[in-house]
Every structure is written in structure tokens, then in C-alpha cells.
Amino acid sequence: MAAAKKKTIRTIPQERTPMPEQDPKARARNFEEVAKGYTVEMAIREAERCLQCADEPCVRGCPVSIDIPAFIAKISEKHYRGAYDIITDTNLLPAVCGRVCPQESQCEGVCTVGDTLEPVAIGRLERFVGDMARSEGWRNVPYIEPRGFRVGIVGSGPAGMACAADMAKAGCEVVVYEAFHEPGGVLKYGIPDFRLPNPVVDVEIEKLKELGIRFECNTLVGRLFTVEQMLTEMGFDAVFIGTGAGYPSFMNIPGESLNGVLSANELLTRCNLMRGRDFPNFDTPVQPGRHVTVIGAGNTAMDALRVSKRLGAEDVRCIYRRSRAEAPARVEEVHHAIEEGIDFHWLTTPVELLGDAENNVRAMRCQKMELGEPDDSGRRKPVPVAGSEFEIETDMVIYAIGTNANPILGQTSRLKLNKWGYIETDDNLATSLLGVWAGGDIVTGAATVIQAMGAGRRAARAMKAYLGLRDTDVIYGEQLPSSERTFGLHPAEHGYARVRLA
């Protein structure tokens, strides 16, 4: 076959292919997914926009280094299964990551096409492949030769899932402990269904179970047994901790203990994991708010805003002390929230919450801010504008201003923590306890799903070295095209072969 004509920035489709979405008015009242995903035609058209440039900046922009040009080329060839095989070499959860990664600051942010036009919609293409794998029932399940090592994972969120998968593929017997009654961590309790449906997460967890990974729910490590006991009495050869940050922050302003004031974590957990939105058919109540105010402008804040709207609030507003440009949320989430009728009050900070006679919150006193000199984070520091205080009426105030380290493992083990309470690790994510690694939010503080997955994989690499298992990232022989490798492994260096079940 003759080589395809070389694509140039002038020959590719100029406009980024839009993703079909539910109408904002309708979706603001339901929990169905907002973005409906590409059709085959849309995916092929968008794949055409990839220049297949030699530089491949997108691969370096991806925290787990997915071979992005290669999987997009497979879509162009209409070889979707091939695209899926390439993605799952490095990322087990394409349906999840395609939905929740902040692509604009990762792969798409450095896309060559993006220098001139809108960048290639890599995230949407990844999701397309992940969703097709789901609907077609594709599974890449290897036969794995057991190596006799036992690995314990604490926390079943994205960091734990990624680490568990890598260790299982390396032939270890892996058990994942989860304190909630369902595995998935933040993917389940935090991110709402209209952004990431829980059934999508369940499918991915099923895939992990097919690798032989066991999930033990309702297990609070630290209290039911300690990390040290895992290594001694319970016979684990290595342990990975991915418990997340969790512990929500408040601001310490007057009125925070009024009824109707809660953390975004509480709202989201009640609504998503506990299905409070279906109360009273499910038993967990969610406080109804009519005039809801959310403090913060990260992804969690966007989720809380949009969940409140869907729970039936008349008006929902966001209070953020900096401007839209500094908002840490994914661009698409802010855009969706605005479309759904959320009011944004940029450069505004709360100073006091006011209550009524029954101890319910009734209003928030705010202050206008302006941006001053850059602070340590490089963002311009907001400073109060004198005499700018005003009140807004609100019967529900939700804090989404970040989280702190969860204290349980610090209380119950000898793990060394840093001054903020996060677990201290070296560059390879080894903790102060021999045989124990940690990664994700419990090490870095709140970050993203894909960063946590990257950390889980990084820790897995170090654990394999510690256990004397071969490092899957080192090339021992001739480099083969990824379609001939299994989960990124050279066939000569492992004890298993990919078995296609479907």
C-alpha cells in the first residue's frame, strides 16, 4: 500500500469536531451524562486532524505516556480494537480518563495542531475508544504466571487501581482494601454520574478483577489492622498506600457550624455513592437547598454546583476569590456550569455566614477582591477591596476549597509524614517504612485522577524492583511495535501471553 499523503496543517479538517451534548436546560434537571461521546464518523473526522508529527509532544504531556499518535492512527485505519490495545498498554481506564483528565493542560495543551488551530480532541478520542471497548465487550486478559509475591493496596481510587493492575500483571497476588462498601474511591463517591457514570467505573473494576485482583470493601486499614500488620502477620511482601487527601477544609469564618453549611465531599458522597438523589427510595437524605452558594472554583466546586442545580435548587452561585483565568477547574466544566445557568461571582470571598433563629444559614456576607502581586503558586494573590462588603441570601453553603491529609494512617503507623500531614516519600514513592510505597493525593495533596494513576504506576515500578521482578519499562530486547507487546511488555521477558477473550 502506498504511503498516505503527508498531512499538513492546511489539509486537515480545520474545525475541532464538536461533541454532542444534552441540551443545557434539560440536563440541569437530570443526572444523565452531559457529553454524549463521538459517533464513529465524528471520531474518524477528528482523527484526521492529527498530523502524526514526528515530535509527539502529546506523549510527553501525558502523565502515563500513552502512545497517542499511534492510537489515533488506528482510529483513522478504522482498526478500533488496535487503538484500544495501544491505549491499554499504558492506561487501563480509557473510558474514565477520556472523561475526567484535564487534557487542556496535558496532551492537548502541547498538541502541535494547537499552535495554529484548536488542538486535536485527544480526550474525546480516548473516550470514544474506551466506550467502544465497553459496548463491544473487549477485554485484554493475560495469562499471568504467578510469582509468589503478595501485594496489599490501601485505597481503591485511581492510584490504588493503577498500582494494583501493574502488580497483578507482574504476577503478584493483589488485594485492594477499601473503607467504603464499594470500590472506586473518588471516581464513585466524588465525580457525579453526569460527568462519569458509576457503571463506567464498575466496568473498569471488573477488568481489574479479571486480572486476579481481589477487592475487600468495608475495610478500614489502620484501625481494623495496621500497615505494619500487613507486612508482618498478614504476609504481604509490599504495600501501596493510595488513601487520598479527603479531609475537607473549612475557612474558619463565623457561622460555619450553622445547619445548611457542608463540605462538597459530604454533598457529593450523599448524592453519588449513597444515591441520596433518589431519596427516599435510597435511605440517605440530601439536604435540599433553594439558594445554594458554593465556595471555590476547582473541579469539585463545579461538581457541587451542578449537582445542586440538578437536585432542584432555584439558583446556584459560585464564589471564588480569584478570577476565571485562575480557576483550577477543567475549562469544559466551567463552560458547562455557565451553560447550565450557574452564576459566577469572581473576585469575591466570604467573610461571615449569618444564621436565623433555628440555627439555619440564611445569608453570606462577602467581600470583593482584586488581584495583586503573584504569590508562591505564581498566581496573582487576591487582596480585599476596602469597603466592598455585601450580603447574599443563601440557605445552603458548600465548601469546595480543597482538602487536607487524612489522619488515620498517620495515627496508626510509624509512617513519616511531612509538616502538612501528607506521607513523606522519596522520588520513587518509597515511604519511611521498608516495603511500603505511597502515591496520589495522600503524598501530593489534591490533584487529578490521571496524576494519581501515574503515581500508582510509578510506585509499582519501584515495588517490582524491590521484589526483584523485571521492570516492564526497561527494554530488554529489540523494541517491538506496541501491537505485539502485551501491556507494554516484550514477549521474551514475561511469563504470560495476551489472551483475547472477546
Added chain:
Amino acid sequence: MPELEIVDRKDFSDVTYLLEVRHPLMAKAAKPGQFVIIMEHEHGERIPLTIADFDSAAGTITLVIQAVGKTTREMQQNCRVGTRLFAMVGPMGIPSHIGVAKKVVCVGGGLGVAPVYPQARAYKQGGAYVIGVLGFRNKDLVFWEDKFRAVCDELIVCTDDGSAGIKGLVTAGIEQAIAAHADIDEVIAIGPPVMMKGCADLTRKHKIKTMVSLNPVMVDGTGMCGGCRVKIGDRVKFACVDGPDFDGHEVDFDDLMARLGRYKPSEREALTQYQETCRLRSQIDTAGGA
């Protein structure tokens, strides 16, 4: 391993019942003062319950429950010996500090009688002189008197109507203990917030250290939702991971009581709907049987 199976049940009154749940690992790990979160079924809510007793030999955790809301009433209906809970996670919270106190008063009011028992036992095993003060509304509601007699050097039972023991609130019992013993090192009080507040106010006057166990509204019990935040002195703490035991003289009980009521309307709605369903079901059963 048949975990979470209910292996024993006792009904202390028409609202109070005891469940002994099989969970060998937890029975081994549990310490006085800790709690569990349970879900009765898949659609259920997560409710925190203080561990009333644990038996590592038998591999069981004992819970004493009062049927007040939808979930606890439904459990009263459904949780029979041989059935299983959908979920139980724990032991949660920082265990009670069983100090070197030589003489302690262990106060339990109503349902709080159950969770104060492991502490009384631990102090007794540690060689302390233990005075038990138990408060109930009336004679019919009294439970575990024998169990307490076995671990207490003195036991004072108080009832609101005087039908058993002395007439009055637990504070009357504490007064009596303090009058008889000038050298009490510590008071441990567990019960409804208003009772713990009364105990703390009383012992503050006598300058006796008082620990209370708080059980506010919570979802996960692992420090993630912040629903259980309480004011301790001028600081905010999460009862689930920073507690549940706190210095009673520092707890802002008014704040705690106000926050306990924040889901009342929803709780009422759930209960009303549940009772309606039960009523209809019993009508159907009656009609079917006729």
C-alpha cells in the same frame, strides 16, 4: 467465613435491642470507645453506632440500638438471628484513653449505658476503683445491670420516676458518688448530648476531668465528609477521626445539639413513608390471610 451474620439478639424493651454480629477480625481489633458504621441493606444509609462490647474469642461485636428513625426501626423488624448486615466497617475512631486513674465514675444514660461498659471493664481490669452510674427513664428500660455489677465496685442506678434505684437524673447519681468519694480522678459520661452536657456542667464545678463520647451525624466515618465537625474549645474537630472522645469541659454542646437536627425533616419523611409502607403491607397480609 460467615461474616456480618447476626448471631444473637436481645430485646431490652419495645424500642431498644441488642445485636451480636460476627466479625472475628474486628472483634480482635476493637478497643473501648470505638464505633462502627453499618448499612442494613444495599439501599440503606450508613449509620454510626458505638461498639457496646466485643468478644475476640467468640469473634463478635455487640451493638445496642434504639429504634428511633427509619433505619433503626427497619433493622428492628428485619435483623433476626441468622440474617446478615450488608456492611459493617470499623473499628473507627481513636480508642478511649484508659489512663492511670485510680478511681473513676462511668456514667451511662439510656442507650449510652451500652458503650460505657467496655470502658468500665477496661478500668476494672487496669485495677481502678470503678463506680457505675446508669440512668434510665423507668424500671422497664433497665438493662445490663448484672454486667455492670460484675465490673463495678459500686453501682448507682437512677430512674426518672424512681421505679428502680434512686429517683432522678444521672447527675443525681454523680453527686452521690462525689459526696461519698473526695478522690475521684475521672468521669466518663456517654449518653444523649443533653445528659453529657449536664454531667460536664456538674463536674466542672468539682474540677473533675470528664470525657464524653460524641456521636454526631456522619456519612463515611473516615474524615472525608466533615459532617461530624464539632466545636472543642475554640477549635473545630471531626468526631470520626479526631474523636469520638473529647474533654467534656471543652465541648460546645449547644452547637452539637443544633447540628444533630439538621436532617430532621428528611428523617421524618423517610420514617413516615416507611410506616405507611408497613401499614399497607400488614393490611395486605391481613387481607391475604382472611
